[in-house]
Amino acid sequence: MGKLIAARLWQLVFVMFLLSLLTFTLMKLAPGDPVMLILDTEELAVTQADEEALRKELGFDQPLITQYASWLFQLMKLDMGESYIKGKPVLDELIQRLPATIQLAVGGMLVMVLIAAPLGILAAKYPGRWPDHVSRLFALIGASIPSFWLGLLLIYVFAYQWKWLPTMGKGGLSSFILPSLTLGFAMAAVYSRLLRTGLLESLSQEYIRAARARGIAEWRIMTKHALRAALLPVLTVFGMSMGNLLAGQVVIETLFSWPGLGGMIVEAIFQRDYPIVQGYVLFTGFFVVVVNLLVDLTYSLLDPRIRFGKGGV
């Protein structure tokens, strides 16, 4: 257990180092001169002296390795610089945008669970029969439909044709429905099949037979005994597909003009607001690795066999 945590922490450091190196290099390779970009936004006549002064202020006259070191040092102090466009500290911008993104993620996961759990359980209960086929068809469509297209179709039907729901922006509870549905739909496709596979596997185990022999009710066996074991692969994939969740968020937040991180990054890319892009990449990279670390730790809670070191699943 301790070894596992140590290995994962080491991976966290290694990945963050890779990411920092990557973003720093790309920032230097990026077209356009950041000095001119900053001066441009102030819409004043720029003199040579102004330019030199700012260049010096930003440390751009130093050798690259010195720049990297001082940048990394700033980063350790959570100073990610200021947005070229808004002039605000990057960290403030990230923190301000974060809640909307988390709320949407929660909404999406709620939709995912509401669709995937019944579908997966029914498919495992009646393998090869029609609930299984329905869930298979749903999974195929869910995995193949582009999320931005699904979102547009939902907007068209529910917002324009029927005028039931708002088209964009974040307001009351009703504004959560369409983005959450769009986000949750694609995820549900994957998880319902995964749940089915996991359930089928655990239903064939000895302890399920033992539970049946003890006369425990079928629904209780399903929800209490089988589901618990089936959650392990679901959890693994959940950790591994954090990146997909983030990707979905970028697309859906842009589509619905949602005031979260995903909408922010697309805007920043178009405006060439490199510090924001850099902040987003480092922040989400960190987040993805940490979630994976947590997933690994949660295993031991779900599966006593791992907790007591008696072999894996």
Next chain:
Amino acid sequence: MGEPQYVKAAVFQRPLRLGLRRSLLRKPSLVLGMSLLTLLVLFAWIGPSIVINDPLTAQMAERLQGPSWKYPLGTDHLGRCILSRLMAGAQLTLGVSALVIATVALIGVPLGLLSGYVGGRFDAAVMRLVDGVSALPEFLLAITIAGFLGPNLANLVLAIVMVKWIGYARVVRSIVLSEREKEYVLAARVAGSSLWTILWRHLLPQILSPVIVLAALDVGKVILTISALSYLGLGVQPPVPEWGAMLNDGRPYFQTIPELMIYPGIGIMIVVIACNLIGEGLRDLLDVRSR
């Protein structure tokens, strides 16, 4: 872009039951997928010789028209033939995604073979790299590269290739690890076969099926990634007809002319369904199991 990454951990299992029962025609999903793909290929490469409009020529006088004999699906906001653009988009989507997967396999398979068979420091170095990259979601890298180097198709492809190869390296390495101590490999080694012969003649055939399945399933994901990022404006740039980009073009008009966004969306969905059906069908046929 949601995809089960568990396929990346696909492992090869020897067929339990061989025989005619496992013949091609017994796999309806494979047949359906193949037929869909064939139709799409015909649509993309034969279609343009039937509907002979240029997908790029703007005709402002004929913008946003309904279907006609000249423009079977009407025209877009710049008066370009929608059907021709859909066909050109199909060419682009199929061509680019095939190219991406081929490149990715050409990087990942040899690295996995060598890493698994040679082992030692080389293996350790490759695996460190794989671990490092695997923590980076491919989409995050795509955003990073688009963000710093500018949004275009080449950068998008670069980002996808940089991440996707690790799946192939992993799968191939794990199979090689389980195969390399087997008798036929030992026999080949004792007989003095070169490293190249062992890798090419003896080990490559073992890894072919899982790699093909992985590739078939990946094509669909790559298509979804490219179209999603093009929709956001971070991939294929106008005026090049790509389905995701076409959807973005049609966005301002979709209240009045929803067809502008419906056609490209259906196109993307059919292509991806075809790829997924083929991938699943091949997985059953070749008996490759995800764990």
